[in-house]
Amino acid sequence: MISLAHKLLKWYDEHGRDLPWRVKGGAHPNPYVILVSEFMLQQTTVKTVIPYFERFMKRFPTIESLVQATQEDVYQYWQGLGYYTRAKSLHQTAQMIVSAGKFPQTRDEVLKLKGIGAYTASSFLALAFNQPETVIDGNVMRIIARLYALTSPLDEIQELIREKAQKLTDTKCPADYASAIMDLGATICTPKNPQCLLCPWHDDCLSCGREDVENIPQRKKLPKKEKVGFVYLIKNTKGEIYLRLRTEKGLLSGLYEFPWSEEKLFNKAKNTQKQVVHVFTHFKLTLNIMVLQTDNANCDGFFVPIDKLSAYPMSTLMKKVVKTLESA
Numbered sequence: 001m002i003s004l005a006h007k008l009l010k011w012y013d014e015h016g017r018d019l020p021w022r023v024k025g026g027a028h029p030n031p032y033v034i035l036v037s038e039f040m041l042q043q044t045t046v047k048t049v050i051p052y053f054e055r056f057m058k059r060f061p062t063i064e065s066l067v068q069a070t071q072e073d074v075y076q077y078w079q080g081l082g083y084y085t086r087a088k089s090l091h092q093t094a095q096m097i098v099s100a101g102k103f104p105q106t107r108d109e110v111l112k113l114k115g116i117g118a119y120t121a122s123s124f125l126a127l128a129f130n131q132p133e134t135v136i137d138g139n140v141m142r143i144i145a146r147l148y149a150l151t152s153p154l155d156e157i158q159e160l161i162r163e164k165a166q167k168l169t170d171t172k173c174p175a176d177y178a179s180a181i182m183d184l185g186a187t188i189c190t191p192k193n194p195q196c197l198l199c200p201w202h203d204d205c206l207s208c209g210r211e212d213v214e215n216i217p218q219r220k221k222l223p224k225k226e227k228v229g230f231v232y233l234i235k236n237t238k239g240e241i242y243l244r245l246r247t248e249k250g251l252l253s254g255l256y257e258f259p260w261s262e263e264k265l266f267n268k269a270k271n272t273q274k275q276v277v278h279v280f281t282h283f284k285l286t287l288n289i290m291v292l293q294t295d296n297a298n299c300d301g302f303f304v305p306i307d308k309l310s311a312y313p314m315s316t317l318m319k320k321v322v323k324t325l326e327s328a
């Protein structure tokens with residue numbers, strides 16, 4: 001029987017991506033190439049990394065040339081990739097390797113370098129030295145959970161996934177196997193709309209054809225934070241209503257609003273016992289609607305006739321408040 005690893009490797013031979021830091025058929029002959037690409041790929045997609053990698057390697061073609069460069073020079077070639085601590089760590093790691101006179105080849109040694117965690121260590125050892133390391137990131141977790149139809153929440157099955165992923169790893173060609181499983185996750189067994197018909201494991205996979213395949217593995221949704229505050233409908237003696245322009249950076253900036261805050265702004269305001277609730281991406285906001293009669297609100301805003309309110313762009317949250325105006 002053909003093993004799963006063998007099927008994957010065969011697929012990789014034909015369909016694996018050609019990437020500037022990749023050679024097929026074993027370890028990369030130049031570990032420095034793998035080192036640079038692994039640092040760049042932390043928190044960044046392959047597509048974004050490619051032009052930066054090519055520019056960087058032209059400027060710093062050897063580990064010695066990187067060590068000789070100043071930090072500013074390295075930063076300049078990292079510009080646009082973000083997360084500059086990675087550039088700093090790569091520079092320091094290169095210095096450590098050059099001082100040691102050789103690339104580390106054991107897990108313990110690799111983990112002593114700067115900016116390298118468990119995942120990067122496995123990936124580096126597999127790709128640069130063809131060591132039988134199992135790379136496990138979100139892509140691999142997803143593939144293994146689907147392959148064995150592990151439908152429980154991800155945080156309950158991580159250990160099981162790890163064991164299964166290790167058993168699957170090809171020990172004869174771990175470098176290609178690591179690249180292959182990454183490519184499978186990036187191009188075939190994608191989070192949404194996996195291409196099961198094109199998958200080398202479609203005869204073996206217990207989730208192939210399942211309608212709920214996109215929900216495997218199950219990810220726990222974090223409960224949204226709840227915030228509570230007060231929104232003030234302030235009317236003057238002319239019956240006009242008080243508005244202000246939100247100028248703070250971020251949420252709702254540039255829109256008009258009734259004064260609102262998580263703290264109480266006016267002690268004399270009366271609580272209408274009505275509320276508006278709005279769910280933002282990261283939190284749920286409940287505003288208690290307060291009313292106040294005054295000609296001097298003193299809240300960086302201005303009074304406008306109620307029938308002119310529609311001329312002022314407002315957020316959905318404030319539009320919900322407007323709806324309560326009639327009865328307020």
Ligand code: SF4
Pocket residue numbers: 143146147188189190194195196197199200201202205206207208209213
């Ligand atoms: S058959 Fe489908 S679900 Fe299973 S590993 Fe392949 S792409 Fe993923």
